[in-house]
Amino acid sequence: MSNDSYEIAAEALSLAEARRGSLRGILFSLKGKSGRNWKSVYALAHETQRFHEVLQAAIEECSPVEELCEGLRDRKLWWLVRVLCYDATIGSGRKKVRSRKGSIARIVSKNANVLVDAIEAQHGGQWHNRNDLLGNGDDAKGLPRYARINLIKGTRERALSIYREEGYEVAVDEHIPNLLVFPSGTDLHSHETVGRGEVILQDKSSCMAAEAISPQRNWLVLDACAAPGNKTTHLASILSSMGSTIRPCVLALDRDEKRFQILKDRVKNAGAEDLVQCTRTDFLSIDPASKPFCDVKAIVLDPSCSGSGLVNRVSVSKSSDEEHVKRLDKLAHVQKLLLKHALSFPNVVIVSYSTCSIYREENEMVVASVLGDDVFVSGAWGLSRALPQWKNRGLENTFDESQMCIRTDPVLDNTNGFFLARFERAQPTPGQVLSVGAESKSPLAKQPEPSIGKPMPNLTKAGSGRKRRAKAWRRGIRP
Known part of the structure; x- marks a missing residue:
């Protein structure tokens, strides 16, 4: 892995944390800076983000790396530690990492085995698939992969034919007719249909x-x-x-x-x-x-x-x-x-x-x-x-x-x-605000300026107690 790749991935994560945009959008803005290594940078940043809680828990069990993080004021360097920790432990190969920030890379590499042991201890022994580290909830495994048909260049029938011939498991969304749905984890970034602009990777919402x-x-x-x-x-x-x-x-x-x-x-x-x-x-x-x-x-x-x-x-x-x-x-x-x-x-x-x-x-x-x-x-x-x-x-x-x-x-x-x-x-009586939907025609009561209350609970976390059916990615879609 290029030294620059680690640092660019860390830069993207630090910008995303600072609310400078979505991680994906930031990575696209850094594409020119990444050069030929852009796909590696993209994967590094996304996987470090995905496994952040796992990595954080491991770092807290490894004193040298934890002390290193506590001494870093630059959030880019703080994220660099996590990117290096990911590639030295969960990343494919668990290799010795190198960076132009040599002292940081040396500490991470020297303590890689301790970090791996900490990760294994969290999850009751060795893991066979890194997704096992994320738990059993559907949120942890990730949302389905959505891909919208670009009708300027292609058709739904053509895209479905290509994907099915190549063995992809794919369905058509129930609510949005030109949106395709794939199981979570399906990687289409390098697929020819995406490269040609016939299909655009876009979340359903x-x-x-x-x-x-x-x-x-x-x-x-x-x-x-x-x-x-x-x-x-x-x-x-x-x-x-x-x-x-x-x-x-x-x-x-x-x-x-x-x-x-x-x-x-x-x-x-x-x-x-x-x-x-x-x-x-x-x-x-x-x-x-x-x-x-x-x-x-x-x-x-x-x-x-x-x-x-x-x-x-x-x-x-x-x-x-x-x-x-x-x-x-x-x-x-x-x-x-x-x-x-x-x-x-x-x-x-x-x-x-x-x-x-x-x-x-x-x-x-x-x-x-x-x-x-x-x-x-x-x-x-x-x-x-x-x-x-x-x-x-x-x-x-x-x-x-x-x-x-x-x-x-x-x-x-x-x-x-x-x-x-x-x-x-709408064309209601002056001074009234009406709902113009089919189900309601009653005047909307005037509302006072709202006060900002405490934040609502995070609805995206897995501990909601709801049980999910198998192959949840297929719910709400038609074959």
Whole structure:
């Protein structure tokens, strides 16, 4: 393994921990820096993240390595220790590790056997498969692998034929017709269909925003916080399959330079360059009355959030309840500003608001606050029932129309934690906000500005007490 590979993997993990983006997105941004070793860096970072708790417990039983970590103030070096520990113990070969940070590598290599013994002691002896170290829960084994068909370049039938001929176990998702589902652990990153852009690796929950919009054929749709681009290319795929004749049919915005480059790369790989216009800018700086934004009919808004619904997200730092509450307060404030801005576009009739958070402060309370702002909304907007076939709805006792929203739960739904609300322009009596869904027409009670409460329990952990059926990845999908 290249010395640089260890350090780049550690850099990616430290950036993910600092909430600079998802680990996968950060790794893509470091692809040029990794060169030919990118696949090795990708695997190292993801596996170190996946086995972090196992590695941490082993380090605590190995005094020299634990003391080394306690003396490190640089989080990149802190993560470097864990990357090296992974490759020296759980990684294939359990080899002697080397790094340009020679003293760190020497301590890890010298104590590799002690670390292995500690891991074995945790799990009652030697392991035959490293996944055994993660326990028996489905969450530990990981979620199914989802792969979305890019209708700009391919078809579902062609992809299914290729995968089945090659012996893959694959099914079609029940709720999203062009989403394929594979067992957890299926690695498609180097598959030719992914390389050609015919198939895009995208979690099921992430696909729900574009599906909820349900755009008409020649709508112009705006993706307000577009990077890394999966929702953008999904919108382009849907509109292309409908025979959209307008160019571009998707406007994609993002303000971050590195993430914007990832967005452009993904749009190009998807063959969507003539369908999508990418612009590096802050969504809040856009004048809704200016061209081409005054012609937008629908907006996908998936703003920055806590990421608390992501099963595999790096989450190591221990913050106090007070710090956590302050952070949620800041996030919710920005989310409300973004949502109000989206609802101000003159010709927009549908807005999808979504987060990958489990916290009501970023979800139901943001929606309730914006809908309860009569000065701003003036009865022009309501909620329609997002994805009516989806059973898991918004949290009760948050606001009257919470059941119009949807939630996903890793344990119940085999996908990352996610929230979505579908706003639809309505024509109610001035001063009232109505639900415009098929199931409810009652006025939405005005809601006070929500206070930020204590965080909800982490729904992604395995100790929920629920028993899971065998082959859980097949639940909710059709063959």
